[in-house]
Amino acid sequence: MILQNFFLKMKSAAVADSWFMHTSVMQYLVKTGLLFFNYFAPKTRLCQKVRTGSLGKGNAIHPTAIIDYDKVIIGDFCNIEKNVVIEKNTIIGNQATISDGVVIGSEGFELRRIAGQIIPVAHLGGVIIHDNVHIGPHVCIDKSSLGEYTEVGESSTILSSVQVGHGIKIGKNVTVSDGTMIGGYARIGDRVKIGKHCSISDGILLDEDIVITDYTVVTRDVKRSSHDTPRSS
Amino acid sequence: MKLSDILSEKNNIIRDGIFSSMGTLYSQYPQQIVYAVRESDIIKIMANASTTCVITTPSLVSMIPDTRGIVSAQDPQSAFYALQSALHQNPDFVLQPFINQISPSAKIHQSAVISSTSVAIGRDVVIEKNVIVNEQTIIDDGSIIRSNSTIGNIPLQLGAVKYCPEILPSGGVHLHREVDIHANTCLHRAIFKGFTDIGEQTKIDNLNTVGSGTTIGKRCLICGGVSIGESVVIGDDAWIGPNAILENQISIGKNVYITIGSTVTRDIDNDKVVKDNYAIDRKRFKKVIRGM
Numbered sequence: 001m002i003l004q005n006f007f008l009k010m011k012s013a014a015v016a017d018s019w020f021m022h023t024s025v026m027q028y029l030v031k032t033g034l035l036f037f038n039y040f041a042p043k044t045r046l047c048q049k050v051r052t053g054s055l056g057k058g059n060a061i062h063p064t065a066i067i068d069y070d071k072v073i074i075g076d077f078c079n080i081e082k083n084v085v086i087e088k089n090t091i092i093g094n095q096a097t098i099s100d101g102v103v104i105g106s107e108g109f110e111l112r113r114i115a116g117q118i119i120p121v122a123h124l125g126g127v128i129i130h131d132n133v134h135i136g137p138h139v140c141i142d143k144s145s146l147g148e149y150t151e152v153g154e155s156s157t158i159l160s161s162v163q164v165g166h167g168i169k170i171g172k173n174v175t176v177s178d179g180t181m182i183g184g185y186a187r188i189g190d191r192v193k194i195g196k197h198c199s200i201s202d203g204i205l206l207d208e209d210i211v212i213t214d215y216t217v218v219t220r221d222v223k224r225s226s227h228d229t230p231r232s233s
Numbered sequence: 234m235k236l237s238d239i240l241s242e243k244n245n246i247i248r249d250g251i252f253s254s255m256g257t258l259y260s261q262y263p264q265q266i267v268y269a270v271r272e273s274d275i276i277k278i279m280a281n282a283s284t285t286c287v288i289t290t291p292s293l294v295s296m297i298p299d300t301r302g303i304v305s306a307q308d309p310q311s312a313f314y315a316l317q318s319a320l321h322q323n324p325d326f327v328l329q330p331f332i333n334q335i336s337p338s339a340k341i342h343q344s345a346v347i348s349s350t351s352v353a354i355g356r357d358v359v360i361e362k363n364v365i366v367n368e369q370t371i372i373d374d375g376s377i378i379r380s381n382s383t384i385g386n387i388p389l390q391l392g393a394v395k396y397c398p399e400i401l402p403s404g405g406v407h408l409h410r411e412v413d414i415h416a417n418t419c420l421h422r423a424i425f426k427g428f429t430d431i432g433e434q435t436k437i438d439n440l441n442t443v444g445s446g447t448t449i450g451k452r453c454l455i456c457g458g459v460s461i462g463e464s465v466v467i468g469d470d471a472w473i474g475p476n477a478i479l480e481n482q483i484s485i486g487k488n489v490y491i492t493i494g495s496t497v498t499r500d501i502d503n504d505k506v507v508k509d510n511y512a513i514d515r516k517r518f519k520k521v522i523r524g525m
């Protein structure tokens with residue numbers, strides 16, 4: 001937890017844009033530090049690991065789905081369709097539906113531009129998909145870059161071509177419509193509804209019961225004021 | 234090749250010229266022939282030294298400089314694509330097929346589909362599950378292509394479908410060193426002889442589409458859901474935010490920052506920050522807002 005806070009602080013714009021981060025000595029130090037981290041962190045306890053995979057009963061899995069069965073836990077009565085790719089360190093609950101062409105647990109898009117080079121950050125986490133989740137076709141769910149899980153809460157629905165970035169926490173009963181892009185480390189509360197083709201910036205907090213209409217670009221936290229009445233449904 | 238050699242209707246040729254490749258307003262193929270529809274296209278033709286011949290409407294003929302060969306046509310776009318399909322048999326205008334050159338150190342998953350001809354894959358390339366690599370694709374050392382991506386599919390040119398329903402692409406895709414292509418991304422083949430070109434160390438996130446003939450510079454970061462049009466030129470060190478849309482045939486300078494959800498419809502100079510729908514310079518945008 002302390003480590004995670006440290007990383008989030010380092011990522012904040014105030015630190016990243018300050019003058020001492022742009023000096024050549026500091027750039028060199030950050031670059032070597034990052035390369036050191038990328039090399040050693042996957043071998044340490046920071047890395048989330050599903051040691052032994054398991055497969056529950058009553059699952060309907062299409063033969064073209066590619067699943068790393070040794071390091072994936074799948075619950076009961078799941079429906080996994082054609083050309084689905086499920087990478088290691090993924091945990092799927094009961095009665096989940098995963099449609100065609102979905103990629104779960106792929107590498108996230110976290111990169112650092114240091115000293116005229118682009119260096120990727122090693123991703124150590126995994127993905128948890130809770131019970132009764134429906135995931136539409138061609139959705140991408142990335143694994144978290146820190147040693148924790150990207151989560152999709154109970155009874156949530158994600159429609160087609162949605163990107164769920166690394167380290168996102170989606171609450172219960174959430175609906176995310178087609179073509180929406182959600183940036184890294186966003187936290188989405190329970191019963192939120194997100195319209196089609198929205199873009200949600202990284203690190204955003206959406207409170208419970210919020211509705212976001214189609215084509216919205218969200219770049220600031222959305223908090224529910226005390227005057228709002230909760231939705232009846 | 235001379236214009237008078239290839240075109241049957243001689244009276245359409247206003248001034249004869251030599252061309253050896255086909256291209257668009259921004260492309261840099263040697264001695265290329267292009268089409269121009271608007272007055273703003275003429276300025277781009279004058280700036281581009283490699284353009285030698287132009288197909289244009291009768292009203293724009295007088296504006297074209299003396300050094301270029303001119304063909305007049307009522308509909309320049311349809312004439313251009315008719316010429317493209319006519320020249321598809323000519324070996325000078327099509328990339329030649331070659332025997333597959335796949336390095337033994339490349340890690341290719343068994344479910345990936347690699348074309349049987351004209352694919353070159355370099356050292357330490359990683360190709361993950363269900364990836365499709367079509368012909369005329371060159372992948373340099375150290376690149377990574379993640380699951381369910383498609384490299385080099387035939388583009389659907391909406392403008393051209395009206396006139397010639399079967400597009401015959403004569404180009405390919407070239408990924409340079411250490412390029413990352415994430416899941417569910419499509420890279421279209423170039424229509425003319427040449428490549429859809431992705432520069433060194435460029436990283437492209439999930440669910441992207443890169444149009445045919447697009448050139449992306451070195452060390453660019455392109456986030457998820459971006460759709461890039463055809464024949465776009467993007468400079469080095471650009472950053473393109475999630476869900477951005479880039480219009481066909483525009484050029485974007487070096488070190489440009491395009492924010493989340495922008496729609497870019499015109500050219501952008503170097504070192505600019507643009508945002509919002511019909512993206513304009515951020516400073517100019519603030520000035521307009523203050524003036525209201």
